[in-house]
Amino acid sequence: QKEVEQNSGPLSVPEGAIASLNCTYSDRGSQSFFWYRQYSGKSPELIMSIYSNGDKEDGRFTAQLNKASQYVSLLIRDSQPSDSATYLCAAGRAFGKGTLLTVNP
């Protein structure tokens, strides 16, 4: 069973802080990794893709991949209340159950 594990949260951070979201995956053959954001009552929205070890930055978002440790993370800098959502990690074809992030004004 290919699994992606995420802390369900909620992860609560103050506005302006860095939010750090993590996931681990079991399938060593996974080649592609994604972060989706899902607002309450809405559908998942792709926000980051990463395919090789290291960091990938896009605006306030940085995805980090460590294939040796089977670990993926998403950093959100200068967190805003509008970042409050559930973040789904995907490794290959497997999705995690998501981490609920709350950014407090």
Place this chain on the structure above:
Amino acid sequence: DAGITQSPRYKITETGRQVTLMCHQTWSHSYMFWYRQDLGHGLRLIYYSAAADITDKGEVPDGYVVSRSKTENFPLTLESATRSQTSVYFCASSQGPLGNEQFFGPGTRLTVL
């Protein structure tokens, strides 16, 4: 506008009835997927399709039927709805198979009484 749409957005039905959820995409993506999302289970893949007339089972296919006669449409049918099929259903599309970037429709919230 280009994108992926689902209809209906909300549906209430009764146990034993047949229900069809529609999905339409305008990106000409080859691959389309159906997921259900339930508290505690996350997203679970029901069926997927690589092209017109090519479909395959996902993780939880029992009780569901799909067809894909046209690239842009991928309807999901519950042949005889059960209460356990009460869920939010998401259709998604992608340029590539599972493991590629997926783009999700707005979802259909289905309640089976």
